Amino acid sequence: MLSFRSVPGIGALLLLAACGSTGSPASGTSVAITATDTACQVAKTELQAGQTTFSVTNNGNQVTEVYVYGEQDGAYTKVVSEVENIGPGTSRDMQVNLGGGTYEVACKPGQTGDGVRTKITVAGAAAKQQEEAYDREVEVEATDHALEGLSSFTAKTGEKIEFKLENKGTTEHELEIFTPDGKEAGEVAPVKPGATGEAVITLTVPGTYSYKCGIGDHAGKGLKGTFTVS
Ligand SMILES: [Cu+2]
Structure with a gap:
């Protein structure tokens, strides 16, 4: 290389x-x-x-x-x-x-x-504020029985994160993220098998966020989890 x-x-x-x-x-x-x-x-x-x-x-x-x-x-x-x-x-x-x-x-x-x-x-002069910047990205992999990649993910309050969902399963999957009080923080819309989707979400409050695939009974099959924002 x-x-x-x-x-x-x-x-x-x-x-x-x-x-x-x-x-x-x-x-x-x-x-x-x-x-x-x-x-x-x-x-x-x-x-x-x-x-x-x-x-x-x-x-x-x-x-x-x-x-x-x-x-x-x-x-x-x-x-x-x-x-x-x-x-x-x-x-x-x-x-x-x-x-x-x-x-x-x-x-x-x-x-x-x-x-x-x-x-x-x-x-030249340093940028005042890069307009469309976000802080970090995290890669999430969907299979038909799990959403992997967020088990050790943590963030600080206010961080702007790009969640990137790669679908390695055989049907469409999505990634919905919920704030500690259960409101939707944002989502990666349904992604076809073999494709990738993403969403930039600002984690505005601390606490335990939950995530799942909201399609069918996918959450029940294991496509769900939590992560912590401190
Ligand atoms: Cu799914």
């Missing part, structure tokens, strides 16, 4: 190559990302603060997604922007207003895991 983090010379070379072919001048910088099943090539890893369009092309065989992560508590976990469901052989754009700092771009073949990551450096 080739990571530009360990090969700084190549990043500089691509930076030069990309300079001659910048697209839309009025709408900020345009940066190409080429994703495969094992690599995530960012054409330009040193950028200026401001509106940036990442044009992602998926040359792999799996559906992929691309995230831009900001730093939080020493780790690149804060999601600044994302683009999902990029099929093999297709391209999608992701627009993000970047403040000065360092970020990691992650391509996630199969739309799962930490992804193949490339660090980028942005010069």
